[in-house]
Amino acid sequence: METPVRSEITLLVIIATLHLFIGGGHQYTHILAGVQNSPLQILFILIVVTIAPWVAIYLVWKRKFKLGAILFSLSMGASLVFGLMLHFLVESPDLYLNVVPKHKASFLYSALGLAFIEFVGFAYGARLALRDRSKSM
Numbered sequence: 001m002e003t004p005v006r007s008e009i010t011l012l013v014i015i016a017t018l019h020l021f022i023g024g025g026h027q028y029t030h031i032l033a034g035v036q037n038s039p040l041q042i043l044f045i046l047i048v049v050t051i052a053p054w055v056a057i058y059l060v061w062k063r064k065f066k067l068g069a070i071l072f073s074l075s076m077g078a079s080l081v082f083g084l085m086l087h088f089l090v091e092s093p094d095l096y097l098n099v100v101p102k103h104k105a106s107f108l109y110s111a112l113g114l115a116f117i118e119f120v121g122f123a124y125g126a127r128l129a130l131r132d133r134s135k136s137m
Helices: 004-033 039-061 065-089 101-130
Strands: none
Touching (some): 039 065
């Protein structure tokens, strides 16, 4: 029988892996549509969106459970807000409505896929961070 920590780590890895693949697909639509990210956006994407979830998983794996869960939730939540702002709310080249028609659908669907998996990651990380682990052991 799997321990709760092993199954929780497995689910975090699945969420982070899906996030990485969907994010890679979305970056590809950026290239196809000619939508470039600014240097600050690239830095945010590299640190918060790409690296932080994996650092969080490492912390959970090293038994720093609450810290890892909080970091996972915060990184996914920050990624969600970042993507929602840039893809759907703020007037910029990254706004889905401004993408060339030929690539608008793939840009939109990959952005929605990111928003979905980031919401799932945020909610699951928050659930783990808020749970009283003393009752489950």
